Amino acid sequence: MAKLTVSKTAGFCFGVNRAVEKVYKALDEGKQVATLGPLIHNRDAVNDMIKKGARVIEEVSELRQGEYVVIRSHGVGRDVYEKIHALGNPIIDATCPFVAKIHKIAAEKTAEGYFILIAGDEHHPEVQGIVGHCEQNYFVFKDEIVLKAFFERNSQKKLAIISQTTYNNIIWGECLKVLPEDDPNIVVYDTICTATEQRQTDSAALAADSDLMIVIGGKHSSNTVKLYDICSRHCRTYHIENADELDTLDLSNAEKIGITAGASTPATIIKEVVTTMEEILNKENPTEEDIDFAQAIDETFKKLHTGSRVKGCVMAVNNSEVIVDLGAKQTGSVPASELSNDPSKKPSDLVNVGDELELIVIKVSDQDGMATLSKKRVDEQAGVEKVIKAKEEETVLEAEVAASVKGGVNVFYEGVRVFIPASQTGLPREADLSELKGKTVKFVIIEAPERRKSAVGSIKAVTRREKEAAKKKFWETAEIGKEYEGEVKSLTSYGAFVDLGGIDGMVHISELSWNRIKHPSQVVSVGDVLKVYIKDLDQEKDRISLGYKRAEDNPWEKFLSDYEIGDIVEAKIVSITTFGAFAQIIEGVDGLIHISQLADRRVENVKDVVSVGDIVKVKITNIDEDSKRISLSIREALNDADDYEDEDEEE
Ligand code: F3S
16 A cells, blocks of 8 residues: 655645635635635635635725625735725735735835835736835846846935745845845845745655655646646656546556645645545555644644744844744744844844744734744743853853943843843943943853843953962962063052063062163053063062063173273263262263362362263273272363373374
8 A cells, every 4th residue: 555645835835825714714704705816826726715605806896895805815005905995895814924024124115215126027916016015116127137237227225125925046046146245225135935945845855755746736836837847856746636637647656655735725625635545545544654644734734822832934034023934824923022132133133034943932813813922032041041050050151242231231141131230340430331342251140040130240250260260370380580471550659560461460660670760651651561570479468579670781781891990981960969970871870970080170069060961071980890889080081181182292
């Protein structure tokens, strides 16, 4: 006995199914119903509705008084609604929610001054409906070539680009390549519905695993013909409209038979085909294993319950919501506010078309066929558990600061809001907390989240912890003479504090320069990186004295190597006392010119002979290396010069 398998996405997509159900419901309630055009491309299904009392009309003007008018899943333009309202007929609006979403985008963007570009077939009723929401402010293009030509001829500033739900995905990709890159005036909405694509993928997979495929659907239904084409690439395939044609088929030599159906094929016809097949194959009691049709249909009509968790595939993303396919009768909508707790994130920052999301059902409305869902609640539940665990295990977490708020900043970790009070940010009291916005920070949880209350975190605790670890590491290896490279963190009148990697050491002012300086800022600034070495250590008091001056830069050593007693040099008067004047020979080395050595005559007052800043010629008369004292004499320098002149004259 051959095994029968029905593709799980065979037949109506949810949009068409929803429309059909609405009509049967109205007919069951005894309403007079007229559909504005055939509801679906399936003669049998349309005939069945007609048999049950529905009428098919082409124009609004054909409506009878009080008759309910059904708007098909393709939707209609605004003018059609207006005409119906004018006549006063009640409306059963079966516009597919995906199509209704496109109408909304078209209307909103038109109102915002955008020009609407529509990818699709201008003759298709869905496109004609979309056009009716654009206030004559649109252009329909069928492919990238037409779109390119549009850009060459037009220079509209603000453009909103949308597509027919059944638009070809590959051509859409090509069209996107034509768009100017990163133009903020162009907004693109991927409004292609994946129901058709999914049906084709599922059918191809089933065909690949079958010996024979039966494709059910109208002979002129383009999507059914396409399915036939796809399946016949994998195995022997038949295209039938209904169960009556089964007799004509050769079902021999097929162990595994797959069944799929086009978008307009009602479940009743699929079921009839399956039942007839069973009879033909002489199978009386089909087992669950043999026929999974019922299961496939059940899945198609999955029930949604408020509070339950469901999976949904992202169909479209816009600034205000994400539309998901839940495999249920209702279309799923995740409002932006239910995507994430982080107000700085747009839906497109968080999800992409095609993503599978785990969601919680917040509200189900059978009336408008929509279900409202939340992603953030799922994330929060998982996030809360992670945050509680992080608190228990004192784990350091990392996240971006989302906003500065009253008294602190907010970060979001795995969907959970963590408030970091200003005192725990590690910034000084008067600092502007908005500086942290957008920065990734490390923090620990100091208070776990509670019902309606966010978690509380601390950046400071992490910094403190890191400092302590760095300090511990420092003391393990620190020793006198060891060299470090560190940044100057602060300056005081007595020295500079240098960060040695989590711990600060101090360079005393006397260590900063060989010259006498009044303030460390004369030689270093905050932020400078210095090469220092440890001069002294006191671990108990956490005190580290650093050396900065290098012996090779010692001016006294330089002086000794370059000068000797008897040299006559030019020196600068740097200070004056009652007993003489100090003159600088090189930077950092001064010598004393005693009052008796200031001139070749008796000097009463030093100031009568020299002033600070004067450059004078002096002779080095003595160098006391122990006390680092140098004696200088102008008088001897003058005498030597005289002797030299005398010698010249004698010659
Ligand atoms: Fe069907 Fe609606 Fe998609 S009618 S094909 S579910 S846009």
